[in-house]
Amino acid sequence: MARNQEQNDKIRKERKEQIRAEALRQFATQGLFATRIADIAAGVGMAQGLLYHYYPSKDMIFVDLIDDALDKLNKASLYVKDMQASAREKILFALQELLKTIETSEQFSDTCRLIAQATNSTAIPEDAQQLIEEKRDIPYEAIATVMAAGQREGSVIAGDPRMLAILFWTSVNGLAIYYSTRKDAGEMPDYRILAKMFLRDKVFGEEE
Amino acid sequence: MARNQEQNDKIRKERKEQIRAEALRQFATQGLFATRIADIAAGVGMAQGLLYHYYPSKDMIFVDLIDDALDKLNKASLYVKDMQASAREKILFALQELLKTIETSEQFSDTCRLIAQATNSTAIPEDAQQLIEEKRDIPYEAIATVMAAGQREGSVIAGDPRMLAILFWTSVNGLAIYYSTRKDAGEMPDYRILAKMFLRDKVFGEEE
DNA sequence: GTCTATATCCAGATAGAC
DNA sequence: GTCTATCTGGATATAGAC
Structure with a gap:
């Protein structure tokens, strides 16, 4: 019977991941309120009732996704900050990677959109609001640190580093x-x- | 009785404007779906039923506001494009004005947010989607024209002008x-x- | 674990009195 | 023009069978 336990856990985990993926797509493109729980279930291919065996409410799916999205962005920011490279190289690298990822990864775009949806509306679950409050400044701080280092090394223009990070x-x-x-x-x-x-x-090699 | 007619028209216009202002605030900060018609009515200080004497539906208020927002943005863009000035001056002027307006005008911020809400969700009224489709490219084209002129006059960097306008x-x-x-x-x-x-x-006078 | 059926609630929109 | 009361539909969430 321990075998069944394991299998069930695996199914459960996979199912939950399916729900998350589908919910991310729909929340990102439509917003929290315009997305119906029935549509998510249909997208996954499961009955609406079954979805509640994995998440207690629509809001909880949203909160889970927001948490995940913020963590991913923060992790990437800290990676750049702690790279072994000059500030100038970090800035160029970060921008290059970000733009490439926006272009190629549908999921990353959706993640950005989800965060945009969330930060741009006050009508989101309180839990989500708190997570945003806690975590959204980390990327700004990481880049501000890089900007300040760049000013010391002489590669970055003058001005408040936090302001540059905002830009x-x-x-x-x-x-x-x-x-x-x-x-x-x-x-x-x-x-x-x-x-x-x-x-x-x-920043341009030949031209200019 | 013609006198009453006039007065009624005036009241009607004022009332409609009140609804628009309140709806803009709430749509911008919460989004279309999270905003309840009851809240708009309450914000204006009128009964929910009365609101329907001015607008046939929540969607119609939204469409009206989107149309207005796009028109304002387009008008400002065309103003900059047709200014009597060098391309370099136009770019500097436009950015200065835009940033100042974002900072000082709550209503302008709300307008930007409303457009962001609308463009960032596929779940908006079809009429609104069509308006966006039709009108959203005008500011991009106007600035692209300025960028191209700037390239000819030698003040703007090389590259696709439309791409620069997007940036x-x-x-x-x-x-x-x-x-x-x-x-x-x-x-x-x-x-x-x-x-x-x-x-x-x-672009900086003393520094750099 | 999965489904169907249903209870419950709430928001948009309408009707009708004043 | 304004209000209160109400209808109606649709979405979340639950119950219970398989």
Whole structure:
């Protein structure tokens, strides 16, 4: 009977992951309130009632996804901050990776959109609001640290490093929203144009 | 009796404007679906039933506001495009004005947020979707025209002008969202940092 | 674990009195 | 023009059979 236990656990975990994936897609594209629990269940291919064996409520799915989304973003931010490289290289690397990921990963775009949906509405579950309150500043702080280091090394322009970090993230975020909401978006801009905002010296090799 | 007619029209117009203002605030901060028609009516200080003498449905209020928001943005964009000034000056002026307006005008922030809410969800009324489809590209085209002129005059970096326009608007939009969703936002960044992305030559007077 | 059927609630919209 | 009271539909969540 211990064998069945294991199998059940595995099924349970897989099912939960299916629900999460489907809910992420729908929440990101439609928003929390416009997404019906029946649609998520239908998307997964399970009965509506069954979904409640995995999550106690629609809100809880949302909170779970928000928590996950914030953690992923924070982890990536801290990775960049703690890289072995110059500040200049970190900024260029981060922008290049972010833009590439926005372009190629549907799931990453959805994650950005989910966070946008959540931060842009006061009508989300209180738990989700608290998570955002706690965790949303970490990427800003990480990049601000890099900017300050860049100022010391002479590669980054003068100004409040936190302000530069805000410009960094709001620009990336704006792009992410733009590209995830247009099918006809075309290709991504060159990441070096964004980098040009923050760096004192030339970022383009041949041209300019 | 013609006198009463006039007065009624005036009351009617004022009332409608009150509803619009309240709905804009609530749609922008909560989203279409989380906003209840009862709350809008309460915010205006009228009975729920009375609201239906001014608008046939919640969706129609939303569509009306979206239409208005897009028109305002487009008008401002075309104003900048047709200014009597160099492309470089137009870019600097536009960014300066946009950032100042985001900072000072609650209503402008709400307008940006409303558009963000609308473009970021597929679950909005079809009429609204069509309006967005029709009108949202105008600001991009206007700024792209300015960017192309700037390239000819030698002040703007190389690259697809439409791409530069996308960077222009997504950056501004990201900032607008950021500042409208934080009470503790602090002051706006220097608009010249954003301008630095697009301009070949120095944008800061003394420093750098 | 999975489904169908159902209870419950709530928001949008309407009717009708004043 | 304004209000109160009500209808109606639809979505969340639950109950109970298999």
